[in-house]
Amino acid sequence: MALGLVAIYHIWLGRVSGGVDVFLFLSAFFLTGTFVRRLDSGRPLGVPRYWLHTFKRLMPPAAVTILLTLAGSAAFLPSSLWPTVMQEAVASAAYVQNALLVFLQVDYHARDAGGASPLQHFWSLSVQGQAFVVWPLLFLLVVRRARRGRSVRRPLIALLLVIGAASLTWSIITTQTHQQVAYFDTAARLWEFAAGSLLALALPTIDRLTGARRPEEGQAPRLRTGRALLGWAGIAALLACGIVLDVSTMFPGWIAIVPLAAAGAVVVAGHSGRRWGVDALLSTRPAAFVGDISYALYLVHWPVLVMWLHRSGQQRAGLLDGLAVLAGSVLLAWLITRAVDAPVRRSVWLEARPRRALTAVAASFALVAVAAGGWWIGLNRAEPSTPVAAAQDLPSTEAATEVATEAPPEILPHGWQLGAQWPDLPERCGGPWAPAEDFHNVNCQQLLPADASADGTIVVVGSSHARQFIPALIPYATEHDLQIVNLSMDACGFTTEVEHSPYCQGYDQYVLDYVEAHSPELVLTTVTRTGLGDGGGESDERMPEGTAPAVRALLEREVRVIGVRDTPRWEQDQFACAEAVIEEGGAPSDADAACGADAADKLAPTNPAAALAELPGAEDRLALVDLGASICPQGRCSPILGESYVYMDDDHLTRTFVESVLVTPVTEQLTESFPAPAA
Known part of the structure; x- marks a missing residue:
């Protein structure tokens, strides 16, 4: 019974x-x-x-x-x-x-x-x-x-x-x-x-x-x-x-x-x-x-x-x-x-x-x-995992950001590869880049081995929305012989002078202590936060309270800051939504109609963090990186661009998309802002 x-x-x-x-x-x-x-x-x-x-x-x-x-x-x-x-x-x-x-x-x-x-x-x-x-x-x-x-x-x-x-x-x-x-x-x-x-x-x-x-x-x-x-x-x-x-x-x-x-x-x-x-x-x-x-x-x-x-x-x-x-x-x-x-x-x-x-x-x-x-x-032998990004042959931006009306022979990543889409770096933090002490929920990783030499360091701080851009940094870091250190903490943005949740309490000071001790040349963090939008052409993207004093604290320490605009968030799993359309014989354009949205619903008309450019020292040491045109080309945020799924879930980009689409604009913007990374 x-x-x-x-x-x-x-x-x-x-x-x-x-x-x-x-x-x-x-x-x-x-x-x-x-x-x-x-x-x-x-x-x-x-x-x-x-x-x-x-x-x-x-x-x-x-x-x-x-x-x-x-x-x-x-x-x-x-x-x-x-x-x-x-x-x-x-x-x-x-x-x-x-x-x-x-x-x-x-x-x-x-x-x-x-x-x-x-x-x-x-x-x-x-x-x-x-x-x-x-x-x-x-x-x-x-x-x-x-x-x-x-x-x-x-x-x-x-x-x-x-x-x-x-x-x-x-x-x-x-x-x-x-x-x-x-x-x-x-x-x-x-x-x-x-x-x-x-x-x-x-x-x-x-x-x-x-x-x-x-x-x-x-x-x-x-x-x-x-x-x-x-x-x-x-x-x-x-x-x-x-x-x-x-x-x-x-x-x-x-x-x-x-x-x-x-x-x-x-x-x-x-x-x-x-x-x-x-x-x-x-x-x-x-x-x-x-x-x-x-x-x-x-x-x-x-x-x-x-x-x-x-x-x-x-x-x-x-x-x-x-x-x-x-x-x-x-x-x-x-x-x-x-x-x-x-x-x-x-x-x-x-x-x-x-x-x-x-x-x-x-x-x-x-x-x-x-x-x-x-x-x-059997699946992994047939489909080897994507290697760490480096200088490699990439598709043209135009081909990689189009919404096809016919399904390509293969759209990557496959569903079973999503677990490998998180942008982990290959080494645990060690050598001169090791933090003085561990901090809960911070899995410190680095690109180069502990015994390697480098001309400088890029530190990634903030939430997983900052971490997702790590693969786009690797070609720039490789070209300029830079170490990358991942100091991000899931679900915690990098903000100061505001009240934090018990989970995030102390993370801001942990980051600043690391910066003081290791004097990195560049620090990347997100400087806006997107919302779900109202579907009526209005976005609730904003610059979180505490972002400006956090960026100011980095600039005062003579650190160059890469302030990246946040990526869209969704009510539903974008990969699952698009995958269902494709598996039913649909095309990326059909997935766009079923799952996508206008950029106006997801991103503000102008970068909400633009005011950071007025901070002291920002003229020489702050690069505001806006990738909205690459993630939502022609005013439309689609779940599949070119031959790549854009999202692995409801708010994180796939590593495949970052490597195939965002490497070029990130490298160009950083090269323009910081032609010589070392201070």
Whole structure:
């Protein structure tokens, strides 16, 4: 029932159902019952064998699903999603998918695949798998007590109450402060496991006090009508959880108590003895069939849905196509259950010896790792990564900035190359260019090795919007024998004499201290900040407060400043938008119509930082570099110019475009402003 709800809510409603929480709750319920029965009967816990038995059953169907998803992604999904799918394939097979998603949430450079990833749903299986490893260890703590013939339920209840309270507190706090991370956090979900375990420990007492009976006992339970009503109340609460309450942004905090309480009500109700009881419905053949395929159904429904939505271009499935997705998922789940899950689960040969089960687990992971890794290696062998820019044969500016009406044979970078489009320099900072101390979130890099000699230094400071111009500096630096040092800090512009966020606090002083200590010849930073615009011919590009005193501080230190105008920002991922048009057989001109905008919507009519030219010393030591005419030629900001995608996401230029288009104008403007770089 819970996993069926997950599929239905995903396909038609796009909301959180609470089904996954029930899934974790019941997993703990069954696990705890298994180990407590072993303790009560004096049998060995056999934790290692339990691990092998569990993952031997779980991993083969998961591996088959992941392999099918990799094949489907290659056939149906845009290439920009391929690296994400490869990463998540291995992470899912290793039961660390939730940790990967947490990392991607906080990684500035990660592409936002969001719900588009066909393997994202493996996060809950990862939480379950991690709990399956840790939870049995709790029962080892009471083995000696069980051997002495003493009850283990009370100490286990006390331990689980402590774990559950700590996890629930953590869940509530992190859900309020960082819900997107908390959603995938195992620690924020352990209280749901604790709740399922507590019910398993308490249920025998509850059953005794309420006169519960099993159907096979042939006796009617006490409180039959009450049990039937309680069961239906639980089902109603579970069904209503995601419909009546929009709990998407509230999970996994205290609100998850609702689906857990609903599931607990159904379990406590148990056998009602009434024909109209919910237990009668859940015992029918159709319900049992869904139960049999529920694991495989959870595995396959999300990849099928994601691929269908990508191919159809829809945000959500309609009634008929949603039914087709559900029917296809049920059929595929039945096939995987019959062909993989059931044979592995029932195999006496695999269970006979631990090493055979271990081989099944290892083989499942190896198949996924080899498939994902082989795909990645094959792509990169066919398409070597772009080398660091230097003096090279570049296309003419006219050819590189036209919007073609017919798609070129190849538009670069390919989607799977986007991870290499960030303009990293090849060396870690060292030698005479090493900073006196590290600063958080500043990954200091340099162009030349630590033992190289150079006639001067260019330091890049500010946010990633300053960093993106590094490839355009390299030919100029090479020609004049200059070192380039990347001192940028993602999401922090270089401003002074203003209040900074806690994240950026101290960065301005860190830059000025570096300049004082190393006396670079040139410092590059952005001096304006663009906005999304209003779409009506008005741009909100401005010079940020604190930019003028920051530039003044550099000029006062006899440093030459390259003040670059910011690049356009967008509401949508420009690469993904243009890629979708091209993959449907469209031309760059079609991508421009679908994704582009007039320059007037993105850039101010004149450079908002023009007033910096009036600062003392600016006449000789300030170059205001405006690349608007190259990025938005002929008054139009297009996602594809020439044979290059302009953007890698919603606001950063691709390295390919910078190297093919911006090298020439940057070199010309710097040569004109600073014919001799050294002071």
